[in-house]
Amino acid sequence: MEEIKFTSYPEGYKKAAESLLFIPEEERESFLDAVVALVLNQ
Amino acid sequence: MNLETKKDRIEMFRDAAAFRTPKRIPMFANNSTWHLIDQGIDFNVAMHDWNVMYDSCCKYHEMYGFDCYKQPGGRNPVKIGEAMDASEYIITEDQVNALDRVQIADGEFDEYLADPKKYVWEKSLPAKSKLANTDKAWDAIRKAAIELMAFQEYTARMAKTMYDAYDLPMENRYPVNTRPGFNPVMNNLRGIKNVSIDLRRNYSKVKEASLMQEEGRFEVIENYCKDTSVNENAAFDFSSGMMAHSILNRKQFEDLMWSFYRKYFDLLEKYNKTTTLTVQAEMLRFADFFRDIPKGIIVMGHEMDDAYEIRKALPNICIMGGMSIAYLGQATPQECVDYAKKLIEDLGRDGGFVMSTTKILTYRNDCRRENQLAVNEFVRNYTLR
16 A cells, blocks of 8 residues: 655645544644644744 | 732723723733843743743733733744744744745745645645655654644633733633734735735735635624623733735735725624734824724724824724833833823823833843833823723
8 A cells, every 4th residue: 555645635634634643533634724824834 | 919800901901992081091011022031031941841931921920010911922832833843933042033934935826726725735834844755744743733732721821820810801802813814925825025026926816815814704703793791801802913014005905904904893893892903014104094993993003103193193093002112121210101101191091092012022122121110000000080
């Protein structure tokens, strides 16, 4: 099976969101969006 | 000992905003990092340890006793970006500076507009994070998420302390973005240098990107506006900013920013709500746009414009500022107190004025301890009714 590249979208994005196990499942993508926004705009 | 309650302070802010004579002029702390210098704390230490930042903000309040604080300690959550090796801050012992941010590369507006989330993930993030294209990225994004959680815990703890332990109101009641879409287009997506060129070469793309940032915004704002419960926790209802107008001509301002503000202020008028409007740089060349906004809507934090000039041009706008860092940083305590008294008598006796600083206190020379102490002591005891 081909390895997912971090910077691919939506595959890498979804895998990154899924890895945030400490966040409730339904909030993971929106939380990841908030993380990315702060990494880019802090 | 200051025995005023949160309710007292909210009433003073509300009276000032509505042009009613307040019991005394409320004091709003417009501080970012000056308090760290005042307390001899290395910026590198405070910005990497939320406990240090928390203690410094508590001490700042216990020393100066403002009535409300803007984002106490929370303006620079540097560890989130650092987790992705993507920080654009330059931090020294007593300074923090941010570099110009560019997320959309030259010639790639269309790609961004076609799918912003895809573009940001595939292009913007790797362009900034040195780890995004390595196998360390998966771990790094988790660490960045943990740092965001730590930041959220800090802001919640700080707000609870201000609210419960110190009996202070929060600045704004509703947590919603109330800035025009052009604001992030300049400050985050293209940077001031690139967007200045875009305005001449790619205006339609700038407009499209700006409107994209505003999608769904007014529905959210109006839903908050419909809240009719009594305000028991905040000085004002909303908090907004005017941070990207300085490079625009009047026609561009009307099209890219005023179109947003007009709808926003109309909503606030309809539902009888207030907003702070923190203005960067000068704004008086756009004053006529604001002239027919009724009193009681806007509380304007100003930077480069003189408070007296603002009052003359916009008698309908409550001014939050007045005290310049030239006084706080260079004058004597008595000169500062004399100026504070003049500001109150000239601008605040009938409401419409909140004492604050004209710039965010950030650098060593922005303020002297003895001056801030003298001003706050004077304002706290100078009753108007």
